[in-house]
Amino acid sequence: MAYQSLARRQPAAEIRGSAATQTSHAAALLSIPPATGTKPGAGGGGRATPGGSMPPRSAAPFQRKDNLMTNCVDLFDIWGAEKALQRDKPLEAVRFNGQEVAGLLFTSTTVLAKLHYNDEPEARGYVHCNSEGCVLCRLGRTAEEKALLPVYLPVQDTIGVIAISPTSRPGALRPQLLPLLRSGKRLVVFIKKADRMTFQVGSKEVDPTVYQCDRLIEDFERRLEAGEIDLTSVYPRLSNDALAKVPGIATMLLLKGVKVGAGNQG
Numbered sequence: 001m002a003y004q005s006l007a008r009r010q011p012a013a014e015i016r017g018s019a020a021t022q023t024s025h026a027a028a029l030l031s032i033p034p035a036t037g038t039k040p041g042a043g044g045g046g047r048a049t050p051g052g053s054m055p056p057r058s059a060a061p062f063q064r065k066d067n068l069m070t071n072c073v074d075l076f077d078i079w080g081a082e083k084a085l086q087r088d089k090p091l092e093a094v095r096f097n098g099q100e101v102a103g104l105l106f107t108s109t110t111v112l113a114k115l116h117y118n119d120e121p122e123a124r125g126y127v128h129c130n131s132e133g134c135v136l137c138r139l140g141r142t143a144e145e146k147a148l149l150p151v152y153l154p155v156q157d158t159i160g161v162i163a164i165s166p167t168s169r170p171g172a173l174r175p176q177l178l179p180l181l182r183s184g185k186r187l188v189v190f191i192k193k194a195d196r197m198t199f200q201v202g203s204k205e206v207d208p209t210v211y212q213c214d215r216l217i218e219d220f221e222r223r224l225e226a227g228e229i230d231l232t233s234v235y236p237r238l239s240n241d242a243l244a245k246v247p248g249i250a251t252m253l254l255l256k257g258v259k260v261g262a263g264n265q266g
Contacts, residue, residue, distance in 0.1 A: 089158050091159065091160070091161065091229065091231070091233060091234055092158075092160055092161070092234055093126075093160065093161050093162075093163065093234040093235060094151070094153070094160040094161060094162045094163075096191065096192070096193035096199070097193075098192070098193065099192070100190050100191065100192040101153075101190070101191050101192070102153065102154055102155055102188055102189070102190055103151035103152065103153055103154075103160070103162065103188065103189050103191065104151060104152040104153075104154060104186070104187070104188050104189075104206070104213070105151060105177075105180060105181055105186075105187050105188075105189060106150075106151070106152055106217050106221075107149075107150060107221065108149075108181045109150075109221075109224065110147040110148055110149045110164070110231075111147075111148045111231040111232055112145055112146070112147055112148075113128065113145070113146050113148055113163075113231075113232045113235065114128065114129040114131075114143040114144070114145055114146075115127065115128060115129065115143060115144055115145075115146050115163070115235060116128075116129055116134075116136045116137075116141055116142075116143050116144075117141075117144070118136075118246070118249075119248075120246050120247070120248040120249060122246050122247065122248075123238065123243070123246050123249075125235075125236075126146075126163070126235045127235060127236050127237070127238050127243075128232065128235055128236070128237045128238075129143040130238075130239070130240055130243075133240065134240065135240040135243045135244055135249065135253070135258070135260060136243065136249075138258050139249070139252050139253065139256065139258065144165060145165075145166055146163040146164060146165060146166075147163070147164045147166070147174075148161050148162070148163055148164075148231040148232065148234070149161065149162045149163075149164055149177075150162075150220065150224070150231060151189075152213050152216070152217060154188065154213075157213075159216070159217070159220050160234075161231055161234045162191075164177065169197075171194075171197060171198035171199060172197075172199065173191070173199050173201070176199065176201040177189070177201065180201075180203050185205050186205060186206055187203045187204065187205055187206070188203065188204050188206050189201055189202070189203045190202040190203070190204070240260050241260060244260040
């Protein structure tokens, strides 16, 4: 037939050579190295010798993985201790503004400080007494002795300082906190200042595993014992000259004829 006359049978050897050439081209595209012991043939084709084996894979992909791993770090190595220690956080006084404050008692160690309370807007709050020649003392403002007690603040995850007055009047902090400190229990106290003279104190015993703060507290106590922490630093120390520049104090000094300076006791 006409169809048969146009068709030509392809010799088997030619078919094998063509298949080998295609395999070689495919291997070249995939970058697969030739098998060990292969004898090159026509068109780049060939056949593996008996006992031949494939060589190991190229080490390039593994080298790239090693390069990436050199930039990897363990998160706990760089941030693990950041939350646990107090050294990078400023020590602050606990301020009672009508809201309940939670504090975990862990020590009875305190530092005594003589403080004046200022009501002037420019310097409102407690400041340290300058002892002899103190401007505030010369104006007749009485200094109060406060015991500064460190406590752990679970909400802020830090350690703060509570100023405790020596008075034992009803509603004061001292008669309410001392029995709790003596109990030896792990207690969280809830303190609320009802008015200028009255504190409300509640307490609850907690499981030691609830708050993971032991490392922070141990580090704090060690540094406190070594003299590396000054509990009195939570309140400012202002010189007599600085205090005399506060408008309200300056007016009182002028009205009373009190002079500020070396040797001037007014």
